[in-house]
Amino acid sequence: MKHLLGIENLNKDQIMNILxxxxxxxxxxxxxxxxxxxxxxxxxINFFAEPSTRTRTSFEVAEKRxxxxxxxxxxxxxxxxxxxxxxxxALNLQAMGPDAMVIRHSVSGTPQLLTEIMDxxxxxxxxxxxxxxxxxxxDAYTIWQRKGGFEGLKVALLGDIYHSRVxxxxxxxxxxxxxxxxxSGPGTMLPKEVEKMGVTVExxxxxxxxxxxxxxMLRVQNERASNLLYPDVREYSRYFMLTPELLxxxxxxxxxxxxxxxxxxxxxxxxxxxxxxxxxxxxxxxxVNVRMAVLYLLLGGSDK
Amino acid sequence: xxxxxxxxxxxxxxxxxxxxxxxxxxxxxxxxxSMLKNVAIVGIRTRGVxxxxxxxxxxxxxxxxxxxxxxxxxxxxRDDFCKNLSSxxxxxxxxxxxxxxxxxxxxxxxxxxxxxxxxxxxxxxDYGRPKSIKFVSLIDRGLRELPIHPDIVxxxxxxxxxxxxxxxxKETDGEDKVVLG
Numbered sequence: 221m222k223h224l225l226g227i228e229n230l231n232k233d234q235i236m237n238i239l240x241x242x243x244x245x246x247x248x249x250x251x252x253x254x255x256x257x258x259x260x261x262x263x264x265i266n267f268f269a270e271p272s273t274r275t276r277t278s279f280e281v282a283e284k285r286x287x288x289x290x291x292x293x294x295x296x297x298x299x300x301x302x303x304x305x306x307x308x309x310a311l312n313l314q315a316m317g318p319d320a321m322v323i324r325h326s327v328s329g330t331p332q333l334l335t336e337i338m339d340x341x342x343x344x345x346x347x348x349x350x351x352x353x354x355x356x357x358x359d360a361y362t363i364w365q366r367k368g369g370f371e372g373l374k375v376a377l378l379g380d381i382y383h384s385r386v387x388x389x390x391x392x393x394x395x396x397x398x399x400x401x402x403x404s405g406p407g408t409m410l411p412k413e414v415e416k417m418g419v420t421v422e423x424x425x426x427x428x429x430x431x432x433x434x435x436x437m438l439r440v441q442n443e444r445a446s447n448l449l450y451p452d453v454r455e456y457s458r459y460f461m462l463t464p465e466l467l468x469x470x471x472x473x474x475x476x477x478x479x480x481x482x483x484x485x486x487x488x489x490x491x492x493x494x495x496x497x498x499x500x501x502x503x504x505x506x507x508v509n510v511r512m513a514v515l516y517l518l519l520g521g522s523d524k
Numbered sequence: 525x526x527x528x529x530x531x532x533x534x535x536x537x538x539x540x541x542x543x544x545x546x547x548x549x550x551x552x553x554x555x556x557x558s559m560l561k562n563v564a565i566v567g568i569r570t571r572g573v574x575x576x577x578x579x580x581x582x583x584x585x586x587x588x589x590x591x592x593x594x595x596x597x598x599x600x601x602r603d604d605f606c607k608n609l610s611s612x613x614x615x616x617x618x619x620x621x622x623x624x625x626x627x628x629x630x631x632x633x634x635x636x637x638x639x640x641x642x643x644x645x646x647x648x649x650d651y652g653r654p655k656s657i658k659f660v661s662l663i664d665r666g667l668r669e670l671p672i673h674p675d676i677v678x679x680x681x682x683x684x685x686x687x688x689x690x691x692x693x694k695e696t697d698g699e700d701k702v703v704l705g
Contacts, residue, residue, distance in 0.1 A: 241611075241613075241614060243615070243616055244597060244599075244600070244614040244615055244616045244617075246616070247616035247617060247618070248600075251650065251651065252651070252652075253650050253651070255650070256600040256601065256647075256650065257600070257601060257646070258600040258601070258605055286600075516600075516611055516614070517611050519611075520605055520610060520611025520612070
């Protein structure tokens with residue numbers, strides 16, 4: 221495996237291999253000295269053409285703990301603002317000889333395009349509405365550590381499915397691993413024919429949450445929803461916010477997950493977000509383990 | 525993980541020979557340990573861990589002591605990480621003691637180039653600065669590429685780089701033997 225573009229083209233064994241490798245890195249992240257020399261001398265560029273706190277920091281922490289040299293590029297402060305095309309930027313970065321590039325871009329398919337332009341490993345850190353594979357992998361790692369497996373779990377996925385690359389990657393992954401996904405959200409936020417992805421669509425969140433092992437919330441993406449997809453925030457939260465009452469319908473030991481950043485009081489109630497069932501911050505910690513595993517598996521070995 | 529099948533040219537040690545050698549190593553280690561306080565025995569993944577477990581059990585029975593133990597994985601410390609065909613399998617390291625306070629005895633099944641031991645020493649140093657590190661190996665097959673030598677060794681054999689030396693343990697492979705392939 222050279223690139224990580226999405227979950228769609230991974231198989232079950234590859235996913236399990238990433239999760240199992242992440243266990244070693246979890247141990248390193250507990251140590252006093254959180255660094256190993258594995259990627260010494262490797263150059264990694266983090267190219268984030270969209271805002272990000274968690275994912276960018278998480279990748280950078282992962283890279284540095286593996287001893288790679290890292291460089292961050294944001295759109296503001298880069299020559300893209302001067303009108304350089306993405307392809308030209310990519311070719312110029314390639315000329316500096318990086319071993320990997322982590323890319324986030326608002327246009328779906330950008331990472332795939334870069335694999336055709338550049339020689340280095342490309343890691344998708346979120347492209348448009350398409351995929352966000354490392355998020356799905358860290359969610360899977362969290363579920364695997366807490367529940368011991370995936371087979372037969374019911375996962376409720378609530379909110380703006382249409383604009384969510386996190387939702388797409390998670391649906392692919394959970395289906396491959398044998399979990400069952402029930403989705404619910406405003407009709408305007410569900411993609412057409414979403415059932416074909418192998419999920420159950422529920423009109424009301426309570427049916428999706430009923431007896432769920434995992435309740436996964438998605439962020440209301442105001443920056444992507446150019447046309448108003450729901451009348452107003454209050455109405456959205458009245459019908460689709462994860463409240464303590466709604467959560468009671470799930471299994472007693474159900475986990476509450478959210479990829480962040482969360483809109484408190486819009487898609488998730490404060491009490492639930494900070495409650496005992498919430499593993500939201502655990503997801504963030506696990507993100508570093510999983511990204512270290514991905515970098516380790518992609519950058520190890522040689523093609524020669 | 526069970527061993528992959530190997531084309532056995534010669535059995536170097538059978539079960540009873542292996543058992544006698546391990547017993548002798550235990551006595552050497554006890555003699556050595558009697559001079560030290562705070563000793564920890566750390567196996568190198570994966571066959572080193574099995575050997576370490578046996579040594580620990582025997583020493584604890586004979587001496588009526590409780591030893592500190594650990595496991596070290598060297599995959600992330602290999603000096604050929606970027607030259608191998610693929611990323612080696614890795615597992616977590618576990619050191620359940622404060623390395624700064626202990627004399628560490630590293631255990632592996634076969635000593636060869638010395639590169640594994642070097643990586644293991646570097647891995648341990650990331651946890652802290654142990655009082656000392658010694659190295660124990662069941663087989664020393666020679667052909668060192670680094671100036672590193674075992675302190676206690678079960679059996680020395682002469683090999684060429686093309687040879688494969690494989691140690692089988694009952695716990696992981698169903699039988700005790702050492703073969704040349």
